[in-house]
Amino acid sequence: MCKYHIVFTPKYRRKIIYNQYRKSVGEILRTLCKYKGVEIIEGHLMPDHVHMLVSIP
Secondary structure (H helix, E strand, O other): EEEEEEOOOOOHEEEHHHHHHHHHHHHHHHHHHHHHHHEEEEEEEOOOOOEEEEOOO
């Protein structure tokens, strides 16, 4: 098992992901992780970036 801390930042750190796309981003990331067999241990959506701690078998 490998654990990774991943940080996504939108271009120019625009603060649109927190307001407009919050639900969509969460659903997309959960779907992609489920499809690839990756377990999301922890995730936080900040106004200008996303933190994820994932476990990859």
